[in-house]
Amino acid sequence: MRDRWAAARRILWAHVQTWRPYTLCYPVLVGVAGAGAGGAAGFAAYVVAGCGIALGWLAGHYLGDYFDRELDRIAKPQRPIPSGRLAAETALACGIGLAVAAAVLLAWVNWRTLVLVVLALAGIVAYSKFCKARGFSGNLVRGLITALAFLIGAMVAAPLPGWAAVAFSAVFLLHDAASNLVGTLRDVDGDRAAGYRSVPVRSGVRYAAGLAVSLYVAAILIAAIGLLLPHRPGFPVLLGVAACVGLIAVLPLPLLAPNLGQARALRAHEYLVAERLILASAVLARTAPAAAVVPLLALVLVFSLWTQAVMRSRHEIAADDMEVQPT
Numbered sequence: 377m378r379d380r381w382a383a384a385r386r387i388l389w390a391h392v393q394t395w396r397p398y399t400l401c402y403p404v405l406v407g408v409a410g411a412g413a414g415g416a417a418g419f420a421a422y423v424v425a426g427c428g429i430a431l432g433w434l435a436g437h438y439l440g441d442y443f444d445r446e447l448d449r450i451a452k453p454q455r456p457i458p459s460g461r462l463a464a465e466t467a468l469a470c471g472i473g474l475a476v477a478a479a480v481l482l483a484w485v486n487w488r489t490l491v492l493v494v495l496a497l498a499g500i501v502a503y504s505k506f507c508k509a510r511g512f513s514g515n516l517v518r519g520l521i522t523a524l525a526f527l528i529g530a531m532v533a534a535p536l537p538g539w540a541a542v543a544f545s546a547v548f549l550l551h552d553a554a555s556n557l558v559g560t561l562r563d564v565d566g567d568r569a570a571g572y573r574s575v576p577v578r579s580g581v582r583y584a585a586g587l588a589v590s591l592y593v594a595a596i597l598i599a600a601i602g603l604l605l606p607h608r609p610g611f612p613v614l615l616g617v618a619a620c621v622g623l624i625a626v627l628p629l630p631l632l633a634p635n636l637g638q639a640r641a642l643r644a645h646e647y648l649v650a651e652r653l654i655l656a657s658a659v660l661a662r663t664a665p666a667a668a669v670v671p672l673l674a675l676v677l678v679f680s681l682w683t684q685a686v687m688r689s690r691h692e693i694a695a696d697d698m699e700v701q702p703t
Contacts, residue, residue, distance in 0.1 A: 390456035394437055394467065398649060398684035401676035403433040403525050405656035406548060410529025413541040415606075415663040417533035424485050425529035431478035432493065432528075436500045436521070438471030443504030451566020482528060489531045496524040509572040512587075515560070519553030540605060544659050547599045551655065554591035555648045557584055558626065562641035582633035589626050596622065599655070602662055610666030614658035614673075621651040649684055653677055 407429030411417040417425075441448070441457055442464055449458040456462035475497055482489040499521045507514035523545040530541035537545075560567065560574040561584060567574045576584035596619045603612055625647035632640060657673040 386461055390461035393456050393687065394441055394462060395434055396437055398680045398687060400430060400433060401680050402652050402656060403429050403522065405653060405660065405676060406522055406525050407529035409656050409660040410526040410541060411533040412660050412663045413530045413544060414534050414538050421533040424481065425532040428478050428482040428532065429525050429529060431474050431481065432496060435471045435474035435478060438467045438474065439500050440504045442467045442471060443501065447566065447570045447572065450570050451563060482532065486531050486535065488535065489528050492524050492528045492531070496521050499524065511573050511575050511578055515553040515556045515575065518556040519549040519551070522552040523549035543598065543601065547595050550591050550595035550598065551652065554588045554595065554626070555645065555652065557588040557591065558629070558641065558645050558648060561585060561629065561636055562638050562645060580634065581636050582630055585629035585633050585636065589630060592622055592626050599659070607662040608665065610661035610669055611658055614654055614661050618651050618654040618658055621647060621654060625651060646684060649680060650677060653680060
């Protein structure tokens with residue numbers, strides 16, 4: 377009996393690791409912010425947008441890990457599939473099931489979202505199977521998936537996204553392309569061993585870090601254009617905080633290259649995990665009252681940072697490759 381419970385716990389933990397709880401709050405906030413982009417969303421729209429995006433994002437993790445399983449055997453053998461704790465067929469089935477659930481929920485509210493849901497799922501598959509190994513196109517596709525999540529959220533509250541929603545979707549496209557590029561700085565050795573031609577593998581760590589900084593600054597500048605639109609007081613405050621945290625994370629990276637270690641790159645990405653929650657909350661605070669947004673932000677920050685501290689380094693860095701974290 378004990379053996380059965382132990383096996384069940386191992387399987388459950390493998391699924392939880394696949395979910396990456398420290399990343400889940402961000403797409404949910406992006407979807408909720410998209411629903412609020414037009415300024416007329418009700419509570420039900422926020423809930424459906426958040427739940428629909430959460431289901432789709434979890435599907436993406438399962439499918440992404442399924443298609444990345446050969447790379448992970450080389451670069452991240454501790455992950456659930458290459459370590460044998462989660463069967464590849466199980467991951468594929470879970471990914472498909474969650475994707476169908478997301479599509480049904482979102483189509484129930486607005487059938488037009490199906491077009492974007494299909495595009496997002498195609499982006500997930502394309503990213504893992506083709507684009508991730510081909511450099512900058514992979515970073516852009518990764519950003520596009522988040523931009524589509526924002527637009528899907530907007531279409532939960534309105535038949536079609538307005539111009540403000542389209543503009544802010546560009547913020548998330550550039551921001552997540554930059555964040556994903558920072559992630560490739562962490563994975564240089566594994567990508568090179570697997571034959572992946574990521575930007576730092578092809579053009580060097582310094583070039584990739586500089587490109588990440590440029591993309592991040594462009595994202596913040598586009599977001600700042602929102603100050604010209606009608607907005608609530610919480611928007612500029614949270615946007616300023618997000619920009620400060622993000623710049624602290626990315627600006628040192630070109631200076632640290634080419635001796636940028638895996639642990640240092642992971643630390644920069646951890647800052648961005650917190651920063652992107654603040655950024656998504658800032659976009660939401662443009663139309664929603666700060667009295668509602670700030671407590672929500674505090675809740676998701678605590679949850680994300682706690683789960684990140686507990687789980688992330690073990691999920692992303694193999695035990696043999698762990699570096700001493702600089703103080």
